[in-house]
Amino acid sequence: MLQTNLREIDVDMDVDQVADYIVAHGARAWLIGVGGIQAQYPTELAFHSKNLRLSQRHSGDLIADAVRAAHSRNLRLLARMDFSKISAQAAAEHPDWCYLSSTGDLQEHSGDLVSVCPSGGYYQERMFDILDEVCERYPIDGLFINWTTMNEVDYYKRYHGVCHCSNCQKRWLEYSNGLPLPSGPNDPEYAVWLRFSRDLIDNITARVRTFIARRLPDAGLILGKTADIMFHEANNAVGRELWHHNTSEVISTWTSYRPDVPVLSNSTTFMDMPYRMASEEPAHFAQYFLQCISRGGNPSTYMMGVPGKIPYLCMDVAGEILRFHKKWDAVYNGMHPCAKTALVRPDRAYMTASQFVDSLSEFRGLYSSMQEVHILFDVIAQEHLVATSENGGLGRYSVVVLPNVGKLNTSEADVLDNWVALGGRLVATGNSGVGDGGAVQLQSLPSKHQRAVISKRELLFSSYVAPAQPERSVHTYTGPIIPLVGTYTLYEWKANTRNKWGVLARAPFAPPEKAYGNLQVDQCGFSVGSHHQGKGIVIPFTIGRGYRELGLRVFRDLFTTVLMEEGKLEEQCLVDVAEQVEVTLNQNGKKTVLHMINMSGARKQNFGSHIPIAGGSVRVPSSAISAHALVRDEKLEIKDGLVNLPTIDRFEVVVVENN
Numbered sequence: 194m195l196q197t198n199l200r201e202i203d204v205d206m207d208v209d210q211v212a213d214y215i216v217a218h219g220a221r222a223w224l225i226g227v228g229g230i231q232a233q234y235p236t237e238l239a240f241h242s243k244n245l246r247l248s249q250r251h252s253g254d255l256i257a258d259a260v261r262a263a264h265s266r267n268l269r270l271l272a273r274m275d276f277s278k279i280s281a282q283a284a285a286e287h288p289d290w291c292y293l294s295s296t297g298d299l300q301e302h303s304g305d306l307v308s309v310c311p312s313g314g315y316y317q318e319r320m321f322d323i324l325d326e327v328c329e330r331y332p333i334d335g336l337f338i339n340w341t342t343m344n345e346v347d348y349y350k351r352y353h354g355v356c357h358c359s360n361c362q363k364r365w366l367e368y369s370n371g372l373p374l375p376s377g378p379n380d381p382e383y384a385v386w387l388r389f390s391r392d393l394i395d396n397i398t399a400r401v402r403t404f405i406a407r408r409l410p411d412a413g414l415i416l417g418k419t420a421d422i423m424f425h426e427a428n429n430a431v432g433r434e435l436w437h438h439n440t441s442e443v444i445s446t447w448t449s450y451r452p453d454v455p456v457l458s459n460s461t462t463f464m465d466m467p468y469r470m471a472s473e474e475p476a477h478f479a480q481y482f483l484q485c486i487s488r489g490g491n492p493s494t495y496m497m498g499v500p501g502k503i504p505y506l507c508m509d510v511a512g513e514i515l516r517f518h519k520k521w522d523a524v525y526n527g528m529h530p531c532a533k534t535a536l537v538r539p540d541r542a543y544m545t546a547s548q549f550v551d552s553l554s555e556f557r558g559l560y561s562s563m564q565e566v567h568i569l570f571d572v573i574a575q576e577h578l579v580a581t582s583e584n585g586g587l588g589r590y591s592v593v594v595l596p597n598v599g600k601l602n603t604s605e606a607d608v609l610d611n612w613v614a615l616g617g618r619l620v621a622t623g624n625s626g627v628g629d630g631g632a633v634q635l636q637s638l639p640s641k642h643q644r645a646v647i648s649k650r651e652l653l654f655s656s657y658v659a660p661a662q663p664e665r666s667v668h669t670y671t672g673p674i675i676p677l678v679g680t681y682t683l684y685e686w687k688a689n690t691r692n693k694w695g696v697l698a699r700a701p702f703a704p705p706e707k708a709y710g711n712l713q714v715d716q717c718g719f720s721v722g723s724h725h726q727g728k729g730i731v732i733p734f735t736i737g738r739g740y741r742e743l744g745l746r747v748f749r750d751l752f753t754t755v756l757m758e759e760g761k762l763e764e765q766c767l768v769d770v771a772e773q774v775e776v777t778l779n780q781n782g783k784k785t786v787l788h789m790i791n792m793s794g795a796r797k798q799n800f801g802s803h804i805p806i807a808g809g810s811v812r813v814p815s816s817a818i819s820a821h822a823l824v825r826d827e828k829l830e831i832k833d834g835l836v837n838l839p840t841i842d843r844f845e846v847v848v849v850e851n852n
């Protein structure tokens with residue numbers, strides 16, 4: 194897909210020229226701004242602001258012209274709507290539609306716009322009048338509704354807090370049974386409020402979907418999690434720490450959950466909203482596309498205005514990858530993830546702000562650990578865990594990893610226990626699965642009760658995890674020695690569990706004259722227990738966070754060793770290539786599809802130029818009959834079950850045909 198994000202001055206665009214450009218770019222669909230904040234067609238609804246420059250067009254209707262240009266080229270036309278803001282005049286007439294801060298202020302923007310609240314009458318009713326008008330007039334092929342959020346943050350990235358409009362107050366009272374409405378993330382009720390707002394948005398999505406299905410049965414809806422097409426916007430932001438695997442992670446959370454529902458990843462050609470004219474770095478932009486297709490998503494380019502008016506440097510590489518994706522449609526159409534390991538991504542809606550920061554750091558450290566040693570895995574969003582079990586998806590995995598997620602909800606604990614009982618191997622780090630009062634919620638884990646959590650930095654200084662030391666009192670140690678950072682959870686263990694490695698308790702670390710005396714105490718580095726057919730493994734310290742924050746390989750090595758030895762991981766394909774390559778595993782019928790993305794260009798806020806990576810190999814299953822490198826478009830020899838990889842430039846895709 195290619196999105197032309199219209200400015201009002203673009204209304205005079207030559208639609209034929211733009212449609213030709215989109216076809217040449219390799220896109221199969223055109224997403225164009227249609228209405229909401231501003232109508233690009235002659236609307237008859239009084240509250241719907243119309244682009245006054247429409248009169249510059251001979252037809253007076255940009256959308257009618259665009260539909261004709263797209264359809265005459267076999268290009269689908271998708272309508273972008275944005276109901277998040279209204280004109281100041283409409284806001285003055287309908288203050289009850291608007292976002293309202295806890296101090297009673299509206300949220301006003303440049304361009305004379307005011308933020309709307311999804312609780313109010315605009316989203317709940319008038320939006321459907323606009324959708325009705327659009328569907329009535331134009332044979333569009335799909336609909337995208339932008340920015341359907343509770344508008345806590347504005348374009349300036351200023352945080353305004355939780356909406357306090359009268360509609361929100363009323364709905365919240367019913368939802369929460371009288372809890373106080375929180376102001377923001379630091380209030381204890383905020384996690385509940387996140388679930389409240391999620392439900393509210395899901396409800397709107399479901400209603401829009403029903404509505405569109407009735408009006409335009411063949412059109413797809415892109416909005417929220419109950420829509421026909423899942424949507425992710427890949428973007429960068431000034432002042433936001435970059436997580437280099439973000440697109441890969443997000444797309445995986447959707448394809449692991451419902452492999453048959455299409456996911457669209459719309460990649461932003463510019464650096465950030467406040468710098469819409471500054472092109473994204475091409476190498477970074479390529480990562481959005483590659484990570485998207487490597488997880489089974491559909492790539493898309495999102496640009497401002499009319500092609501050619503603003504010099505976006507990343508259009509060439511975007512076109513190359515889009516055309517590659519189109520060329521190999523037989524590989525991508527119907528491709529599903531098939532890794533045996535799943536890493537659970539924590540859910541902010543069940544945590545406090547600081548718990549979430551800790552858990553996310555743990556998650557990212559474990560992600561990097563597995564990515565670097567090429568343990569092939571999918572990401573399951575915690576909020577999809579129960580549904581993934583219900584739709585049978587969880588049974589595909591032999592190992593599931595919980596990254597210091599704290600308390601689970603009851604159904605999550607049940608689902609995981611049942612899965613372990615049937616043979617799954619659950620690896621829980623930190624305080625995963627610890628409920629109120631220190632109760633361990635998961636029957637499948639070897640831990641019985643949480644005695645205490647040590648999280649104060651100073652109390653962990655000079656403490657380590659290490660293999661069992663042969664002597665308890667000498668000053669000579671057996672390594673590797675792993676420093677404890679983040680948290681260490683003390684558990685009471687069940688009988689018949691195997692506790693391995695140990696903690697070297699803290700000792701003075703300064704001045705040097707006194708820096709000695711760490712003794713191994715009766716606390717473990719990890720513990721393993723059986724549960725029916727399966728196994729529970731607890732790593733009581735934040736091993737992922739340690740790797741993420743310190744980068745010492747000893748964290749990664751211990752975690753991945755536990756995973757392979759205790760998790761008994763049997764990979765379909767064993768990939769041996771530099772750790773700067775991210776590898777993902779999918780299948781399509783009898784094809785095994787390995788994506789290999791060269792990440793050697795990673796730097797602080799983006800990706801720069803990469804180093805070509807040579808010397809990799811893949812051990813393929815005995816059922817393999819042929820292997821094909823798609824980027825080079827050449828056959829690869831399989832010799833004694835081993836395929837030598839060609840040099841990986843930006844990326845390579847190896848398709849193994851099995852019999």
Ligand SMILES: [Zn+2]
Binds near residue numbers: 293313356357361
């Ligand atoms: Zn509200």
